Amino acid sequence: MRKEKEGSITVFLSLILLLILAVIMSTVESARVNGAKVQSERALRAAMDSVLGEYYLPLFKEYHIFGLDGSFGTDSLNMDSISEKLTEYMDYTFHPGKGLEDLRGSPNEYFNLYGIDTTSININRVNTLMDFDGELFINQAASYMKYNELGEGLENFLPKITGTKESVKAQEVLEEKQKTEESLFKIDERVLSLMKLIDGINISEKGVKINKDGKIEIQDNFVKEIFILPATKENIGTQNDLVFHSLKGYLTDPIQIIDSAESDLESLYKNRDKKDSAEENYQRLKSIDQSKIKNPKELSALKKSISKAKKKLDQYKKIEKELIQSLNDAINELNQLVNGILPVINSAKGVIDELIPLQRDAGLKIQDYEKYLTENKELINEEFYQSLLDDLTIMERYKGSEDSNGSFDQYDFRGMKGTLNIDETILKQIKPYTEEKITTSKESWIDYSSALTNIKSIIRNYSYDKLQFDYSTLVKPIESDSFFSGVQSLLEDGIMSLMIDDTDKISDKELSSNELPSTLLKIKQSEEPTDITSSISKMNLSGGVGLFSNIMGDFIKGADFKEAALNGVDSVGNFLLLQEYLLDHFSSFCESDQANEIKALNYELEYIIMGKSSDYENLRAVLMRILLTRTIMNMITLLSDKKSNEEARVLAIGFVGFTGLPALMEITKMIILTVWAFAESIVDINILLLGKSIPLLKKGSELQIALNEIFTLNKSLIRSKAKKFKENQSLMTLSYQEYIKLFLLMESQKNKSFRAMDLIQENIQLKYEDTFYIKNCILGFQAAAEFGMDSKFINFPFIHKQPDKKDDYLYIFYSVIENAY
Structure with missing residues (x-):
């Protein structure tokens, strides 16, 4: 029984098995590990979606915006709670x-293939509604509006935007016109100075100054x-009766x-002979x-003769003295005339030195404006262009055609200066002769006579060539204060x-x-236009120059429409969708009355446009x-209206007193039109608010x-005009709400989105x-998690004893997931 057996085959087969x-088992374990990695990644993604699924319901309910309140009841983001x-x-x-441990037949009784555990989790990055300059908020608002019925408002409003764009172009052209006229006005200001210096006419931008006698x-x-x-x-160079009769008495x-x-002097010589004889x-x-003399009668007669002779001698002496005084007065008058006019001539030459380059530049500016007007002819309406x-035809007087001397044909300023040089030379030649003094000495009489002869010979060359101005339509100015006082009195109680x-x-x-999104991102308030009410409340003819140009520049700067908003819906995208979201x-x-609504502000769209802290300030700014x-x-x-334009021109003539200076007349007309347009606009706003x-x-x-109603303008007239106004159901009309739409289009996406937030x-x-x-408010975040898992199918002792095993887990793997709404 005890025989030795060979087991090599058994051993071999055992090893093979x-x-x-x-x-x-390794293949199964490898598949299990890879499956665990996928499951952990999916679990992390599902968990992140589940966390975002806890979006703040009131935010969605009220404003259709998804967002997770990441504070979880605190005042800042709570990352630990998210983890x-x-x-x-x-x-x-x-x-x-x-959670099902107490239930019979629960999953705990079944085999858990993976046995994954989360070993650590980190929130690397969080995206809130405020990130990316508000784009996350804008995208959500636009997404909501894509599936919301927009109605016909946007479609009907686009042509009005186009019409406004055309108006902006018209205003740009008008601003160029105003700038050109203001440059021409610099010429007129100096021409007014020349009128004072050359003709003595006391005239200003308000017109001529009239004395009590009507001159x-x-x-x-x-x-x-x-x-x-x-x-x-x-000879004086005027056909104007007022100028002629006023000036005539002042000519010497x-x-x-x-x-x-x-x-x-001749009488003095004759008187001297008589005086000598009497002496x-x-x-x-x-x-x-x-x-x-013993005879009393003879003695008395002699004394009478002596007294009579003395009186006669004294009479001749008095006449001589008076004649000498008269002659000295005459020479002194000439001296004062010369000394008074010489500095005036020098001042006039200085003014002309300023005028010559101004006139040359004016010609160039008129050419530039004419070119600009022609280039934009097709972009403005025909009546306005005409x-x-x-008005350009009036400006042409400043342009003229330059001759070889570089002068222009409105006023020959170079010619004027040449004449003034001649007259200055004449007066300087005369001046020494006007300093002569005459005494009782006949030698001084001879010198005086010679001085008079020389003065007479020289003064005959005194020239007035080219020293003429156009007073053909000069009239007594209409008192202008009443025109401005009608509007100005209305503004005393405030524009609101x-x-x-x-x-x-x-x-x-x-x-x-103080933790508003716009404050945190340092969004500034929208820039307000120039307060034209302040300017108009202080306006007069001299103080209104440049006002229209300023307010027009403010409008054009403010009317910086987004190009996308003017090219159709297809290219507008989120821009107009956000617009509709805000309006919705x-x-x-x-x-409707919002007094009982629970809102931080009642005039919300006005706030989104202007960004001021109070309803009153936002409404006033809008x-x-x-x-x-x-x-x-x-x-x-x-x-554009010929009748209105002509009425303003006629009133301008009345205010400034003349039309000889076209730029001054046009500036005055523009001041009148500005006040008129302002008064009309007050009525317009009352109409809109109805x-x-x-x-x-x-x-x-x-x-x-x-x-003519501006002279007596009052609140009751404005209210009456507004109530009686009948609407014109034209496509190109705007209501208050449509002006709000227009101003929203002017505002940047970033400003609008943060003020909405x-x-x-x-x-x-x-x-x-x-x-x-x-x-x-979180829309998305990035999470990184570490996962651990033990082995199940290769659970060999020698593996569990490997040196790189970590934290009781055989397998460690990572997942990084980006999750954004």
Whole structure:
């Protein structure tokens, strides 16, 4: 029984079986590990989705925006809570029996193939609604609006945007016109100075100054004060009766003074002969020895003769003295005339030195404006273009054609300067002779006579060549203060009382939080336009120059429409979808009474446009922007309407007193039109706030305020005009709400999105819980997790003792998942 057996085959087969089992078990284990990796990744992704699935319901309910409140009841993001939630959600995947331990037949009774555990989890990055300049918020708003019925509002509004774009182009052209006219006005200002210096006419931008006697106020010294020609209208260079009669009495003819002095000098010589004879007779009578005359009658007769001779001598002496005084007065008058006019001539030459380059530049600017106007002819309406063309014809007077000397044909300033040089030389030659003094000495008489002869010979060459100005239509100016006082008195109580009937009903709500999304991202308030009410309240003819150009520049700067918004819906994308979202979810001033609504602000769209902290400030800023827009639009209407344009021109003539200076006349006309357009715009806003629509660009017949009504403008007239206004159901009319749409289009996406988030945050805090902050609203995040798993199919002792095993887990693997809504 005890025999030795060989077991090599058994051993061999046993080893083969072991190897086969090892291969099978290793393959199974490898598949298990790879499956675990996939399952852990899927579990992490599902857990992240589940966490995001806990989105803040009030946010979605009120504003259709998904967002996880990552603060979980605190005031900042709570990453630990997110990690705990992720771990908990993954545990349900890794351990199916979790929470079901007490149930019979629970998954705990079955085999767990993987046995995965989460060893660590980290939140690497969180994306909130505020990230990427608000794009995450914008995308959600746009996504919601894509599936929401937009209605016909957007489709109908696009042509109005296009119409507004055309108006902006018209305003750009008008601004170029105004800049050109203001440069020409610099010439007119200096021409006014020349008029004072050369003709003595006291004139300013407001017109001529009239004395109590109804004549023009004349300067003390002026170039034409020396006038050696007969004082006729033709010689003076004016056909204007007012100028002629006012100026005539101030002209001095040196020849007449000299002729009168020469006559006095001749009388002086004659008087000297008589005086000498009387002196001789007096001395003769006086030399008689009265002591030798015994007859009382003879003595009395002698004394009478002596007294009579003395009186006669004194009479001749008095006449001589008076003649000498008269002659000295005459020469002194000539001296004062010369000394008074010489500095005037020098000042006039200085003005001309400024005018010559200004006139040359004016010609170039007019050419540039003419070219600009022609290039943009097709982009503005025909009536407006024709009005600008008519005004260009007036400007042409400044342009002229340059001759070989470089002068222009409106005024020959170089020729004027040449004449002034001649006259200056003449006066300097005369000046020494006017310093002569005459005494009782006949030698001084001879010198004086010679001086008069020389003065007379030289002064005859005094010239007035090219020193003429156009006074053909100069009239007494109409008093202009009453025109401005009508509007200015309305502004004393503030512009808001003019636009809103009962200012007490304006909401007094304000934002108080300092953790608004726009504040955190340092979004600035929208820039307000120039307060034209402040300028108009102080406006007069001299103070209005440049005002229209300033407010127009503000409008064009503000009307920087997004190019996409002007090219159709296909290229607009999220831009207009956000626009519709804002209009759908937020309210404005003209919507129904919101006094009892739980909102941080009542005028939400106004806040999104302007970004100010209070309802009052936002409403005022928006109304000021509408006022500016309507003022510009009404200005275009007034300029395009021939009747209105001519009425303003006639009134400008009355205000400034003349049309000889075209640029001054045009500037004055523009000031009048600005006030008129402003008054019309006040009525427009009252109409809009009554819920009515007004044309984007009116026709002349649609104007509510007549020019003569501005003199007596008051609140009741404005209210009456607004109530009587009949709407025109034209496609190109705008309501208050459509102006809100227009201004929203002007605002950047970033500003609009963050201000909308401000309102969302504040409103939810008021209605739900005060711990809600947009900065904590998570849309997506990146999580990195580490997972561990023990072996099941290759559970050999020597494997469990390997040195690189970690934390009781044989397998360690990682997953990094990006999850964004």
